[in-house]
Amino acid sequence: MRPLPAEDPLAGSSIDLVSDCGNCFGLCCVALAFSASSDFAVDKPIGEPCANLQQDFRCGIHNRLRGKGFSGCTVYDCFGAGQKVSQSTFDGQDWRGSADTARRMFEVFPIMKQLHELLWYLTEALALPATEPVHADLRAMLATTTALTEDTADAIAKLDVAAHRAEVNVLLLRASEFVRAGFKSRNRRGADLIGAKLRGSDLRGANLRGAYLIGADLRDADLRSADVIGADLRDANVAGAKLAESLFLTQTQVNAARGDARTTIPASLARPTHWRS
CATH class of the missing domain: 2.160.20.80 (E3 ubiquitin-protein ligase SopA)
Incomplete structure (x- = not known):
């Protein structure tokens, strides 16, 4: 990702937008559903651990995913939401501790993933010189979105993330238009x-x-x-x-x-x- 100016909300923060599976409780292997297809070898419902997930939350076939019919796993990226939910939102408690923790964690993870994706886009837009006319708005939206990721699990679960995405998208489109203004x-x-x-x-x-x-x-x-x-x-x-x-x-x-x-x-x-x- 392009470097952030030092004064921006993510600079020096604890938010990491790059997946760190070593600090995640295998959330993408449990919280998400997938259907048997060219991308996944089997069906798996939400909340059921993938059969390849080991006790240490590592994938047992990580280096053989494509050969085993799990190419979809090699495509997926959570923008760092996994470790955020695991280590920050739930303070290091893993979903195996209790059914309630598991339910709430699986509910929060997909929303956090969307928020981190928006942070990725906003961070990139803010680092582009051509978007300078909307830098103030981008910084404000980056700060707002960052604050949402720091909220409680219950608050995140209740967030209307679709509405927030729509609001961010309007700003990202303006930024895009500034960058593309000189092209046919x-x-x-x-x-x-x-x-x-x-x-x-x-x-x-x-x-x-x-x-x-x-x-x-x-x-x-x-x-x-x-x-x-x-x-x-x-x-x-x-x-x-x-x-x-x-x-x-x-x-x-x-x-x-x-x-x-x-x-x-x-x-x-x-x-x-x-x-x-």
Whole structure:
């Protein structure tokens, strides 16, 4: 993630927006449901621990997830919400302690994940020079969202997170427009680009918010300053693509795509191990 100015709310705080599984009680392996599909080998309801979750909250097949039919696990990222809920909201109490703790923890985790995702976007927007006209609003929203993550479990569980997301999104869209102002308008927001042949395309400054790019051919495409917030990049071929300066790109999106050694990504994101060298 781009560095924050020292005066901003997250600078020097205890909030970490990068997943730290070693300080989490395997929440994504218990609190979330998944269905048997190409992404998951079995069905699992909310609240039932994955059969691969060990007593130390580690995954027993972590290095073999894709081969065992759990590629969905290699895509998922919680933006650090797991350790936040485990170590801060519940003060180190794990869900195995009591049924009530488990119920509340599983209720809070998905909401915290959304709040941390919003913090990721706000932090990135605030670090972009072109968004200076809305820096004050971004700082205020960052502080508000940070405060929500620090609230009690009961308060977080009652939060209308959809309404808060909508409020943040208005501000993020304004920030995006400032960044993309110097580019030719390419509004593909929410577009159906499943399997699209976009190899070598100049997509600089494009609005690809919420676009369906599943299986799209984006080899050697230029997505600098393209807004990809919410874009579905599952199985998109991004070999050689320029993604390092894309707006609001997340680890989940990178993990879901298929890249190679030539693909550029932001320094804040990790290069997936399943990408071709």
